[in-house]
Amino acid sequence: MPALDLAERAMTHPWLTTDPLGEALHFLRMSGTFYARSDLTAPWGLAIPALRDSMMFHVVTTGRCWIELPGTGAHLLQSGDLALVPHGQGHRLVSDPGAPVTDLFALPRVEVSDRYELLRHGGGGAATNLICAVVRFDHPAARQLLPLLPPVIRVEEWRSPQFEWIQSTLRLMAAEARELRPGGETVVTRLADILVIQTIRAWIEKDPAAQTGWLGALRDRQIGRALALVHRDPVRAWTVAALASEAAMSRSAFAARFTELVGEPAMQYVTRWRMHVALERLKEDDAPLADLAGRMGYQSEAAFSRAFKRVVGISPGAARQVADTR
Template sequence: MCEAPVLWFNRPSREAWMDVLADSLRSLRLKTEVYGRLELSAPWGIKLDLGHPGFFHAISRGSCWLEVEGQRLALAAGDWVFILGGAPHALRDAPRTRTRPLPELYAETGAQCGGVLRHGGGGPQTTLISFSFGFTGTWLNRLLEGLPRVLHVKGDGVGATRGVEALIQFVAAEMEAGRPGHELVATRLADVLFIHALRTHVEAFPAEKGGWLRALEDAQLGRVLQQLHDRPKHPWTVEAMAKLASMSRSTFAARFQKVIGESPLTYLTHWRMHTAMQLMAEGDASLTAIAESVGYDTDSAFGKAFKRHAGRTPGEYRRQLRQREG
């Protein structure tokens, strides 16, 4: 299939909440696969079972049915859906229409990545804009694990959806025109769409149902998480975190474990290692400087913690990064 290369208070303030979330999104290395603009005429049916972590489908004209994980959703013009977890799914003009794998249709029609694919029986028209997303960055898993697998946003043309709809129409126009570089333009816009969709997903999700999200929304735990993310170098102790949360040490530790699923110091270590990995991937700072920036006084202590976390030494990890990039 065609691929495009890589992208306090009674409650924490919205800015603080989003700052911690932004730390996860900033570390995201996104790889977008642009399926293109699908011009479909009834009867038609497509299925996707490609194992990608995320899918995005927008209906710019007509209507269709989506089936995913036992759900059946009716989609209309202006609607878009965001599917997480690589779930196999199908789109079709009517509930009983037979489906075919999308890669098979590309091969059959000779359609190009990021362009227009035309398929169907000549009946009523539906236009889809479709992408899939792959990404690295294990920290994002904390967010994804707490979210529902399917987000359906109706195209009401108000609020946050207006911006997404404008992007969708721009992507559709680029694919239709087919001008030089349109694949790259579509890929970059798809990256933006992913962030918009993920942000909408988070904002629509009741935080009380998810561990990490619930912690971000919690007045006391959210305050601590923000400070851990902002200051990984600080010599944190459970006592210091509990004081920041205005709780006793034992109460804080128990609550943190219950909501997030791990101890405060384990969480801190994971964040420090994640930050160190990002610094190795994004620059040429020495390992000593990176160790100091995430709270380790010696290379030896940093190396031992890193190897327990990643299964390899910092030097080995950096060499593997450079080999993949080179």
């Protein structure tokens, strides 16, 4: 793949050199999405089991409820609020603290499609309507970002002026989920993508923990530029010297600052990012491994396979088999 110079890159992707954090969030794509619309009447309680390698979110479209996670206590969610559970941790949704709880999968549900269900449950009292989803982020950017997120992110300020358009998004999502018009599932999926990204952005803007580590490095003018270039063009034959030049730093100063901010040496980061990009490509097509090795910048399949197994933990062939069984 020919390497574009920095000016050409900036013309093609103008946010690249000015907003590396936005560039990283741009990569996030949801997959394996499953939705449920819940019509609930008090008293009610749902026990949501832990779901490995998944993220869950709940949007309250009408009424109110509480979300309870071990170690974080109970948190009130009102109409228009959203709660994101980034690590797939088991939790409970209840009409009020202390309400009786039933395992989610023990309740009868109406299957609208392979990925969309309707749930009705409760004792006939005050009504609460939820849109809930289980999603996955498989891109390398997600592998960097998700471990940094807290156990639960609650967004309760959609009502502020800068979030007015999010209110419209929530209303549209609620209408699509309620009316189930043709194509509604696709619309809800796209809207959910926006909501999850916006929730993560809201957390990044407010939480001091988001100012350090990988996220802090993306905000650094020089290291952030280098990271964005690696993310956009992972197969380029990067060296520490080349990255330092792009960052307008000396080789030694760049190497030290990169390790300090990111938490690992630059070339180790490049290799790890490249191998996770390769993992995504393995899932997307069935091209011979030798072809993929060449596209990832390796002269031989053996060298690529060694690097892949060192980073991912299994061979490329085994990774492809796992992807094929999903």
